[in-house]
Amino acid sequence: MPVITFEGKEYHCEEGETVLESLTRHGVLIPSSCQSGVCQTCITKAVKGTPPVESQQGLKDTLVDQNYFLACICKPEEDMELSVADVAEQVVSSTIVEKTLLNESVIRIRLKTEQPLDYIAGQFINVMHPETDVTRSYSLASLPREDFLELHIKRVPDGRVSGYFHDDAKLGDALSFMGPAGDCFYTDRDLDQPLLLVGVGTGLAPLYGILRDALARGHRGEIHVFHASLAVQGLYYMDELYALADKNEQVHYIPCVLHGEAPRDGEQGDLQQILKKSKPDLKGWRVYVCGDPAIVNALKQTCFMSGANMTDIYSDPFVFDVTA
Ligand SMILES: Cc1cc2nc3c(=O)[nH]c(=O)nc-3n(C[C@H](O)[C@H](O)[C@H](O)COP(=O)(O)OP(=O)(O)OC[C@H]3O[C@@H](n4cnc5c(N)ncnc54)[C@H](O)[C@@H]3O)c2cc1C
Ligand code: FES
The missing domain is CATH 3.40.50.80 (Nucleotide-binding domain of ferredoxin-NADP reductase (FNR) module)
Known part of the structure; x- marks a missing residue:
């Protein structure tokens, strides 16, 4: 059974268990959201040991080269020592500048950042609830040349983050997020392709x-x-x-x-x-x-x-x- 070392403590990983599952079972909480390798909220760095290739899906080459991986889909094959990616370094601060109802269950939120965000239309960001830091992904409907980031958020019954946006979020609220991430975007490799x-x-x-x-x-x-x-x-x-x-x-x-x-x-x-x-x-x-x-x-x-x-x-x- 591989051993995970995190913040000076050792945790045993059961057969077939992911790093995230093992840490959670031991009461150690690291940021996570989708639990399926999509949102990249659980990005973690292996300072010792090699993460399985599958656990690095969708990460930029530069991150792969530095041994970053996604804890929710990483079933370690050897002992690993981890450090959660330096979250503070990746966090972008923004302010809510618009909140508009688009239909009975969808709102449009527009955010302003101090520096323009470097992203491609169609990517997503991982937004943190201002009080609990619960993190959820929302896609960007805006274009980089627009001077706001636009999100469309559906109300999910009892949803923690969507509920915050629909019920509590106010213009001027500060909001932190990580990203952008995702590879669902347009490339102009063939301008005539349907x-x-x-x-x-x-x-x-x-x-x-x-x-x-x-x-x-x-x-x-x-x-x-x-x-x-x-x-x-x-x-x-x-x-x-x-x-x-x-x-x-x-x-x-x-x-x-x-x-x-x-x-x-x-x-x-x-x-x-x-x-x-x-x-x-x-x-x-x-x-x-x-x-x-x-x-x-x-x-x-x-x-x-x-x-x-x-x-x-x-x-x-x-x-x-x-x-x-
Ligand atoms: C890459 C990516 C992009 C996304 N982009 C958008 C986007 O642009 N707009 C958008 O509105 N959402 C988007 N989502 C979904 C979003 O991240 C959240 O999952 C959603 O807002 C619910 O979060 P919550 O905290 O409000 O609900 P939670 O507190 O996480 O969940 C409350 C309850 O509802 C259930 N639940 C959660 N989501 C759903 C659902 N969709 N249908 C049914 N039950 C659900 C949960 O299992 C739980 O029981 C995206 C997700 C991903 C991974
Ligand atoms: S929790 Fe979404 S990628 Fe791991």
């Missing part, structure tokens, strides 16, 4: 950034944006997306609802079936899928079955800790 952007609920947040980034970089290929919700009340930014489609002939906006009448230019029914019917051949397309993890995984599969190359499918599943 793009399919599919989001459910606040899955629109990264896609809104990606869409506008692609246009700003001169993307010429078709861009089809499917935004889905249970009913029309769950959609948002409809005027903005219709306007982008009117202004850019390559942009097609398809709002989708499961219940009720289809909105203008939209579809009614199950999103997976809608995609299978309207995009039966995705050979050569680049696909971006964001939002609820179960739906994202199902849609990725659908797009792959319709011919999209796996390496051309980018996704941001909004994974959450089911044990929270």
Whole structure:
């Protein structure tokens, strides 16, 4: 059984246990959120021992070279000595400058930072609750050239961080976050490649950034944006997306609802079936899928079955800790 040394104490890791699970079992708390290797909140450094390659997925090469890894997916193969990444060094301070209701369950929060944040539209940041430091990921809907960071936050029943934003957050509140992180963003490697952007609920947040980034970089290929919700009340930014489609002939906006009448230019029914019917051949397309993890995984599969190359499918599943 590998031994983990952390802050001068030794902890035994059970067979198949992750570093995060072992530390938690011993009452040692380090920052974490998604528990599945997505959000990078649990980033940790091995000062002795080598982390398994799988535990470094999605980390920048510079971090990998310094032996950083993700504690929630690290099943150690040898003894390791750890130091939690210097959190203070990575934290960015910001101020809430706007809070707007986008529909009955989604708010838009805009943040200002002292120095411009170096990010790519579609990446996410890990926001810390101002009192408890509980950390959650939120995607950036803004563009780096805009002088604010924009988040779209859905209210989750009994949600600690989403509840803070909906009920307690006020203009002028100070907010700390880490990041940016994530690799679901636009690159201009092929300006003529058709793009399919599919989001459910606040899955629109990264896609809104990606869409506008692609246009700003001169993307010429078709861009089809499917935004889905249970009913029309769950959609948002409809005027903005219709306007982008009117202004850019390559942009097609398809709002989708499961219940009720289809909105203008939209579809009614199950999103997976809608995609299978309207995009039966995705050979050569680049696909971006964001939002609820179960739906994202199902849609990725659908797009792959319709011919999209796996390496051309980018996704941001909004994974959450089911044990929270
Ligand atoms: C990469 C990434 C990007 C994300 N981007 C966004 C974004 O742009 N906008 C956004 O609104 N969210 C986004 N999320 C989800 C977000 O990070 C939080 O998980 C969400 O806001 C809930 O946090 P909370 O603290 O409010 O709820 P918690 O206090 O963590 O959870 C309260 C209860 O609700 C359950 N729960 C948590 N989330 C959900 C859910 N989605 N559906 C059903 N039950 C749930 C928990 O298991 C728990 O029982 C993203 C997640 C990831 C990993
Ligand atoms: S990556 Fe480890 S908690 Fe999210």
